[in-house]
Amino acid sequence: MDSQFLSRYDLKDFLLSLPSGDLYKAIDIKFKRNVLIKIVDLSNIKEISDIENVKNRFNRYVNNALKLIHPNIVNILDYHIDESNKCYTVTEFFNINESIFSKEMLFDMSFNTKLKIATSLVEAMEFAHSIKILHQNLYIDSIFFAGDNIKIDNFDLKRYLAKNSLISELGIYSNPPPYIPPEYISSYEPSVYGDIFQIGCILYFIFCREHPFGDTINDEAILRIKNLDYIDPTYYSDVEIDIAKIINRAMMKKPSERFETVNQFFIELKKIIEKLKDKKYDISTYRFFIQNNRMFIQTNPTASIDISELENRLLNENIYNYDLERIQEAIHISNGDPIEIGEIFKKIDSVIFNCFDISVSDDQMECYLKKLTPKKLDPKEILFYLKKKNIRYGYIKENINELAEDAEGSIRLVARGTEPIRGEDAYLVFFFEPENKYKPKEDEEGNVDFRNISVIQQVDKGDPLVIKVPATKGIDGYNVFGNIIKATPGNDVKLPTGKNVYLSSDGLKILSTTDGIVNYDNGKVNVIEMIIIDGDVNFSTGNINYKGDVLIRGDVLPDFKVFAGGDIKIRGVVEGAFIESERGSITISSGIFGKNQTKIKALKNIKADFVQDAELLAGETVEIANYTRNSKVFCKSFLSYKGMGAVQSSLIEATRLIDINIAGAKNYTKTTLYINQLNKNNLKLQIQDIMEKLDTISKSINQVKLQIKKIIVSSGSMENAILDTEYKACVEKLKKLDNLNLVLQEKLQSLQDDMNFILSEQKEMIIIRRYLYSDVKIRIGSALKITKEEYETRVVITKDENDELIFGSAISK
Structure with missing residues (x-):
């Protein structure tokens, strides 16, 4: 292309070759539109005279094409011949590969x-x-x-x-x-x-x-x-x-x-x-006719044709060589035009009726023919004879073919009925383990982890729990006269519905009305919304992993884990275990013996009677009634004043408030009370990051919901869709996205609360209500002090404008 032509058209993908050139997709930069460009390359032609001849043909072709302005003719917009002997034709754009x-x-x-x-x-x-x-x-x-x-x-x-x-x-x-x-x-x-x-x-x-x-x-x-x-x-x-x-x-x-x-x-x-x-047909229902030495049928496609009546007509006219299957197919596909159905019809010789002796068993399930003539017969003639005698089912064609060739006196079984087949009984398919057998998990090497036992069987709202495979009606049988022998249907079974479940509209599925734990009790399927462990978390229960709330009435033994999406309440003690609430709070009535391996983590609050040798992380408040020893605690507010309220040999790191009764001990113990002041800029960045993640999750949720809708539409109903593998994967993905959305929303709210705390200009503080021992490290932001004396009264510690700690309401001993 020369520079002017090249500057206007941006050549893109090659599409295909046409008699008028190689076709490309291009963009007309001047008018900002898609166009098609055909290129004829003449550079391979050696003789100049030949090149000029082709150029003349090209010009004639283009000039005539430019006259053809019609909606059904490709419209030429531009053309060009460049110095390198390439000819270009620019035409209107349409998706040619799909056309x-x-x-x-x-x-x-x-x-x-x-x-x-x-x-x-x-x-x-x-x-x-x-x-x-x-x-x-x-x-x-x-x-x-x-x-x-x-x-x-x-x-x-x-x-x-x-x-x-x-x-x-x-x-x-x-x-x-x-x-x-x-x-x-x-x-x-x-x-x-x-x-x-x-x-x-x-x-x-x-x-x-x-x-x-x-x-x-x-x-x-x-x-x-x-x-x-x-x-x-x-x-x-x-x-x-x-x-x-x-x-x-x-x-x-x-x-x-x-x-x-x-x-x-x-x-x-x-x-x-x-x-x-206004097309009309001049035939009433159907008619047969001969054309080119073949038989045709012409039917009215708007009319209903009784195929049995049609066959009886042929039998009554003694026509024996018709192909009923081809006739049925012709009727099925007819649009009113003639359809060929085989050879020209032939009438049977009435002598055939004297060639056989027919006998049918008492139960009408078998038919025998005895040949009474020595001559060979056409199998179609034998088949016609059987139909005339009302034998309409179960033809044994190989025996009929052999009988046609057999000698006089031969007897053959020529038709056999089929016995009915009893229907299969209905049965239930459980989508969970109804006996709730405790099964420890094995790794690839065959090692067994007795802490991970499949005890809790979680389900989500809408999950299928049980499906009934219906009893079948059975398969009807037929005798040789074509009469139906009804089959006995299989026995039915009742679906075992219990609490928090419902039956699908087709009556074949039990589905959950809520998120929870499924069990099979007294012949009923139930869903329980909260897990209740009536004893300890140990080898009999295995680790607990549940999306909702968990109540444990006993202890949590060493090395076991409890994970919940909601709140966790433990009536006993936690000993050397891992406890986490993804979206809620944790309450431990009897306290925590950490053994330096326990970690307690909650998005909201943690509450316990005491904590020793453990690490606690809470998104909001940690409240310990009696004592905190040899532990680390991270939270917004730490409260320990309703009981003994002692903090000894521990690190307490909060962002707003530490309020306790006693800090430190007489013998030297390393106790640190630290207010990690919030940074406004850091909070803005964290809030922005979470909002971007929430936006991404929202878009992902909409995409997954759209895909789920498509699956439901293609499946015909929600109840059919829930059995689809892709639907299950999408629903699982949606639940994970929804859960992540909830967690991030909670975190965003927490960060916004922190920002409001900063904007309200409230002061961070440490309060010791009863006794502050020496050698306790006190820190608010960058201001630090290690106490050299003991205080036996209420101490309120804040920070002034000079970044100095202020001990108020304090009397040294």
Whole structure:
């Protein structure tokens, strides 16, 4: 491209090759729109005279195409020939890769859409002919289906036969299905008749979904074109007879026998459209007729045909060689046109009725024939005889075939009924372990962890708990007369519904009404919202991991873990264990013996009678009634004054308040009371970070909900969707996102409370209500003091503007 042309068009992806050039997607920068650009590269042509000839053809092609302003003809917007002998054509944009005609596309296309395409094609060609422009190469690669419309391309661009392909005037090879008019094979004199022939070929493909002379150009296809050897479109059952007539006329071998003008073609199509508006059938229900030495059926597709009545008619007329399956299929696919159903009907010789002795067992489940003639018979004659005798089921065709060849006196079992099959009993499928067997988990090496035992079986709201596989009706049997022998249905079973569950609308599923723990008690399925452990957390229970609230009425023994999404309440002691509440608070009535391995963590509050040798982390307040020894505590406010309230050999780190009775001890113990002052800028950053995460989570939640909705719609109902694997994965993901959203919302609220605390200019403080021993490290922000004396009264410690600690209401001993 030269600089001016290049600056306007930004060339993008290569799409495909056409007879008029290699096609690319491009952007017209000037008008900010998508366009299509075709490129013909002449740089490989050696002779200058040849290059000039092709350029002249290109200019003729473009100049004629520019005259073709029609909605069904590809619109040329611009063209150019650059100094490197490349020719460019810029056309309107449409998604060409999705617009290529194919058999698959036509298979799903309605008749009315096909008729609209045919009309648009002929109308566009009529316009071109009206301004004296022939197409000359109307193959399927020149027509595109864009939206509800068509686009025709490559007008006035001759293509010539070159071995097993075509070559265009611009030197580009292609191999479309062969729509070559017969007169173009021996010599090329373009005419209206040639365009009409190719229109006929395209309509043949549209309505018959096959190319008339094969899929590719080869010697066989050329011979078929010369002989005009193609399957008549009337043989296709879904082609209207009037459509077939105009296709045949367009494709006549002699040009003079075709339509004289495209306008005539267009008028005939319009007549068909008008006629089909009020189409009526001149047959009542069905009729048989012979055509080309084959039997056809023509039916009224709006009528109901009794196939038994139809067969009885054939039997009454002694016709024995009909193919009932083909007749049924023809009726099923009928659109009113004749459909071939086999060979010409033949009537049976009445002598056949004297050729057999028939016997049926007492239970009517077996039929035997004895042959009374030595001559060979047609198996169809034997089958006809059986039907005349009302033997309509269970034919043993191999025995019938053998009997036809057998000698006189032979006896064969020719039909056998089928016994009914009893239905299967209904049964229940549990989605949890109903016996609640305690099973320790094994790792890949076979090691058993007795702390992780599957005791708690958690479920979420809407989860399926039990599904009933219904009893089957059984399979009916038939005797040789075709009479039904009813099957015995299987026994039913009742779904064991209990508390906090409900039955699905189809009555086949038990689902949970809430999040909780599922159990099977006294033959009932129940869901319990809170876990209650009626004793200790030990090897009999294993670790506890639950999304809701947990109540433990005993102790938590060493090395065990309790994790809950909600609140945790422990009536006993915690000894060397790990306890965490993801969204709630923790209350330990009898205290904590940490053994230097216990960690207690809560998003909100922690409350205990005492704590020793442990680490506590709370998002809000930690309250210890009696004493805190050899421990670390991190929180916003630490309270220990309702009981003994002693803090000894421990680190207490809070952001707002430490309020206790006693700090330190007589013998030297390393006790630190530290107010870690909040930083406004850090809080802003943390708040911003959490809000960004919440925004991301919100978008993810919406995406997952949309996917869940699609699955429900495709499944037909919510109750069907819950059994879908992808649905379960999406729901699980949504629950995790919802839970994370709740946790982050709580953290955001906590940070905003901290910011409000700073903005309110409240003072952080440490309060010792009864006794402050020496060697206690007191720190607020960067201000630090280690006490050198003891205080036996209330001490309130704050920090002044000079970053100095102020001990108020203090009397030293």
